[in-house]
Amino acid sequence: MTFKQKLANIIRKNNSLLCIGLDPDLDKIPKHILKKKNPIFEFNKKIIDETSDLVCCYKTQFAFYASHGIPGIKALIRTIKYIHLKHPSIPVILDAKRGDIGSTATQYAKEVFDVYLADAVTVNPFLGFDSLKPFLERKDKGIIILARTSNPGAGDFQDLIINKKPLYIKVAEKVTVWNEIYKNCLMVVGATWPEQLRKVRKIAPEMFFLIPGIGAQGGDLEKTLQVGLTKNKSGLIISSSREIIFSANPRLEALKLIEEINKYR
Amino acid sequence: MTFKQKLANIIRKNNSLLCIGLDPDLDKIPKHILKKKNPIFEFNKKIIDETSDLVCCYKTQFAFYASHGIPGIKALIRTIKYIHLKHPSIPVILDAKRGDIGSTATQYAKEVFDVYLADAVTVNPFLGFDSLKPFLERKDKGIIILARTSNPGAGDFQDLIINKKPLYIKVAEKVTVWNEIYKNCLMVVGATWPEQLRKVRKIAPEMFFLIPGIGAQGGDLEKTLQVGLTKNKSGLIISSSREIIFSANPRLEALKLIEEINKYR
Numbered sequence: 001m002t003f004k005q006k007l008a009n010i011i012r013k014n015n016s017l018l019c020i021g022l023d024p025d026l027d028k029i030p031k032h033i034l035k036k037k038n039p040i041f042e043f044n045k046k047i048i049d050e051t052s053d054l055v056c057c058y059k060t061q062f063a064f065y066a067s068h069g070i071p072g073i074k075a076l077i078r079t080i081k082y083i084h085l086k087h088p089s090i091p092v093i094l095d096a097k098r099g100d101i102g103s104t105a106t107q108y109a110k111e112v113f114d115v116y117l118a119d120a121v122t123v124n125p126f127l128g129f130d131s132l133k134p135f136l137e138r139k140d141k142g143i144i145i146l147a148r149t150s151n152p153g154a155g156d157f158q159d160l161i162i163n164k165k166p167l168y169i170k171v172a173e174k175v176t177v178w179n180e181i182y183k184n185c186l187m188v189v190g191a192t193w194p195e196q197l198r199k200v201r202k203i204a205p206e207m208f209f210l211i212p213g214i215g216a217q218g219g220d221l222e223k224t225l226q227v228g229l230t231k232n233k234s235g236l237i238i239s240s241s242r243e244i245i246f247s248a249n250p251r252l253e254a255l256k257l258i259e260e261i262n263k264y265r
Numbered sequence: 266m267t268f269k270q271k272l273a274n275i276i277r278k279n280n281s282l283l284c285i286g287l288d289p290d291l292d293k294i295p296k297h298i299l300k301k302k303n304p305i306f307e308f309n310k311k312i313i314d315e316t317s318d319l320v321c322c323y324k325t326q327f328a329f330y331a332s333h334g335i336p337g338i339k340a341l342i343r344t345i346k347y348i349h350l351k352h353p354s355i356p357v358i359l360d361a362k363r364g365d366i367g368s369t370a371t372q373y374a375k376e377v378f379d380v381y382l383a384d385a386v387t388v389n390p391f392l393g394f395d396s397l398k399p400f401l402e403r404k405d406k407g408i409i410i411l412a413r414t415s416n417p418g419a420g421d422f423q424d425l426i427i428n429k430k431p432l433y434i435k436v437a438e439k440v441t442v443w444n445e446i447y448k449n450c451l452m453v454v455g456a457t458w459p460e461q462l463r464k465v466r467k468i469a470p471e472m473f474f475l476i477p478g479i480g481a482q483g484g485d486l487e488k489t490l491q492v493g494l495t496k497n498k499s500g501l502i503i504s505s506s507r508e509i510i511f512s513a514n515p516r517l518e519a520l521k522l523i524e525e526i527n528k529y530r
Contacts, residue, residue, distance in 0.1 A: 063372035128418025153393025
């Protein structure tokens with residue numbers, strides 16, 4: 001089954017567009033878990049077990065594992081394996097924003113899909129088509145290309161105007177062309193920029209977008225859903241991390257957010 | 266000592282602008298090394314021992330390690346530690362092209378500088394200033410920002426024209442501004458594009474550039490040096506990997522390339 005099919009099935013099954021970001025931060029993990037042998041994995045496992053009937057996918061942010069060295073990478077591998085084993089219907093996105101020349105990108109595709117066993121990956125388009133091709137050729141996987149990111153400096157380059165169109169629109173237009181060939185593209189559009197999201201939705205009326213920026217980053221959920229949902233009230237993967245995973249009751253926070261989201265669907 | 270000071274010292278000492286890329290490829294590593302317990306590290310060690318008096322730095326490409334999972338990451342860490350221990354005057358670049366939102370970039374800076382112990386790192390500017398800030402704030406490190414990459418698709422986005430200037434020039438201009446504050450910036454400009462290199466050199470007359478693309482990728486060394494060298498015949502880190510490390514005699518190949526380079530200095 002492809003990532004897109006897996007995603008469509010679980011969205012139906014769990015009636016949810018919520019993606020929980022598993023971004024472990026040792027400073028915020030409860031002390032009783034920190035004492036365990038594999039604190040990062042144990043922390044993730046608890047979140048996964050509490051929320052597996054509520055999400056459409058999980059997202060692991062590579063940096064939060066890699067910054068802990070070998071034990072961190074081991075926890076990443078173990079987390080993704082655990083999801084595949086216990087909850088095989090839930091796809092896993094590796095948020096790694098990879099981007100490099102073709103021969104190197106081939107190695108990165110191996111890393112992401114064959115070592116970490118992710119179902120989908122975020123990639124950076126700055127190096128152009130040949131840097132994405134080794135990813136796109138993995139047709140069963142989801143290739144999530146950055147268009148307009150959620151951070152304050154996103155506009156530094158992504159908003160620069162090329163022949164009356166900002167760069168992120170140029171990227172989005174290219175992605176729709178690549179998607180006609182490879183059928184496995186998604187885009188990242190930050191919830192912090194609803195006006196930009198509206199424009200990208202116009203270019204790709206049916207494509208799935210990964211939406212970071214709700215919560216801690218200040219994105220407006222209502223506006224995001226109003227302008228971002230597809231005609232059939234889907235097409236968005238709403239990613240939330242800190243507000244859920246470090247809360248006193250992650251399941252409750254996830255439920256609240258799903259309820260908020262589903263008001264507009 | 267900062268990366269830039271370390272680099273300047275070793276360029277003088279070894280009279281070399283050559284950077285050897287340690288990009289191990291198990292399909293190309295000699296069979297007798299493949300049989301060893303840590304083939305990637307043993308392969309690198311041999312190259313390092315044969316060339317340490319010939320280089321101005323080594324560059325490790327993250328993907329070629331990460332695609333081998335935990336043993337690959339261990340080999341990366343061991344390789345960099347080995348260089349620091351045996352050849353402490355030689356700086357190490359981690360070619361990882363990291364780029365993410367601020368809070369994540371902080372984790373990536375930890376990964377690169379505190380886990381892998383790199384002296385410098387390549388980063389992708391697509392997400393804008395706040396995605397680079399956690400790197401730039403590591404003032405003793407070298408922050409090597411992609412301007413015009415060496416690959417065939419580099420122009421897909423990097424050449425798009427913004428108010429009469431291509432995107433890679435806009436990036437280069439920003440980098441010179443950031444460098445005035447942080448003093449630790451370098452840029453990547455591919456040897457495959459001498460005309461673009463000439464333009465970037467004009468914008469940053471004294472900055473060090475990391476130059477991939479010589480050799481397998483078809484970059485023209487003579488043109489690169491003619492347009493890329495600074496007034497004092499320095500300012501370039503000429504990176505070569507496959508042609509040296511997989512040759513029958515890596516030391517000889519490195520010597521030949523240095524001789525070629527130094528003809529123009």
